[in-house]
Amino acid sequence: MRHELRGLAMLAPLALAACGPAGPSAEQRAAAVDAFATVKEVFQHPRCQNCHIPGDAPLQFDAGVAHAQAVVRGPDGHGAPGLPCGTCHGESNPPASYGPHAPPGAPHWALPPPSMRMVTQGLSAPALCAMIKDTKENNGRDFAALIKHVSEDKLVLWGWNPGGERKPVPVPHAQFVEKFKVWADAGAVSVGVTDARRSGEMTNFPSERPATAEDRAVPGHRKGDPIPGLAGSAVGWNARRENRETLRVFEPRAGTTRKASLVPA
């Protein structure tokens, strides 16, 4: 048992170091992490996130409630056979004379296909960062393709011109693309757990867990209990509820700085 703990104590800082690649300078890295916060804000805005969901039922409205008519993702992301998204969502937003409640439109209105869901909903910054870069999850897009997608895709651009009374993505599109490039140009640095913790986004440690079960639905919440070790040290594994992302947590001694690193689930 003690041996195991020592082993983990060695591993934890190593794994942490692996989060930041050698490439960019400290300032570049900080700027990239900062830029990624804007990327995240956009990717997780209801206009984008309502269809980048883990399940098969898309969401709608600023509140992200289940889409009316129980519509589904379907075999290719374009809805159920016989009820494609295009049945109601045309090539462009309807004229203003149709009122604020007519369905909005943009070319190729759809969800990502079921084989490549590109889920952004509820992901922490580290998890979102990893998803965007993973060609196995992002439809095989390299950075040139990703930048083209976020700068030119008509359905992406709709997020800034959603029509009706829908809230547009609040970050100006040009600024979003610029931030995306800052992050990409710095080698798309992995946004680490410590970065996310610094921004107050993640609640990684059991002691910081929300008190009641209902509160634990908050994004970023992790669940786990540490195994006590030598001289008050502890090690634990926290698994995030919604995506089973696993976080290794090591506490050298009670009350000292805890170290955390993400490990693949």
Next chain:
Amino acid sequence: MVSLTINGKTQDFDVPDDMPLLWVIRDVAHLTGTKFGCGLAQCGACTVHLDGAPLRACVTPVGAAAGKAITTIEGLSPDGTHPVQRAWAELDVVQCGYCQSGQIMSAVALIKAKPEPTDADIDAALSGNICRCGTYPRIRAAVHRAATLAKETTR
């Protein structure tokens, strides 16, 4: 002026580009089989096909349909013998009938995309068509029947 091909017939209509297609079909072309229920893509009563894909005519500006093939309930068959229409008659699906043109147009689209639909497929494809009379169980049975008839017809 908009040129539309409705049920195989091309015609010019002197209407503004942003008039809903449903208005043109019902009030200008006088094809009243397609119904108006909500005008908001909420009920499915106005379903037609555009180049073979289902479409809510009430939220589609007529300009978006120009140059494309529009099919309404009247255009499914000259004599009401489309497999879906036959199944509907055989099972006496209709109650008041208001929603049924839309139901049938959605069912036709479903069977085209999925010739042997399961109950789940039917629910997913017709979930956007509301029937205030609650004929849903008969609709589901009739879609299965129509799929069988369609297969026999093509054989």
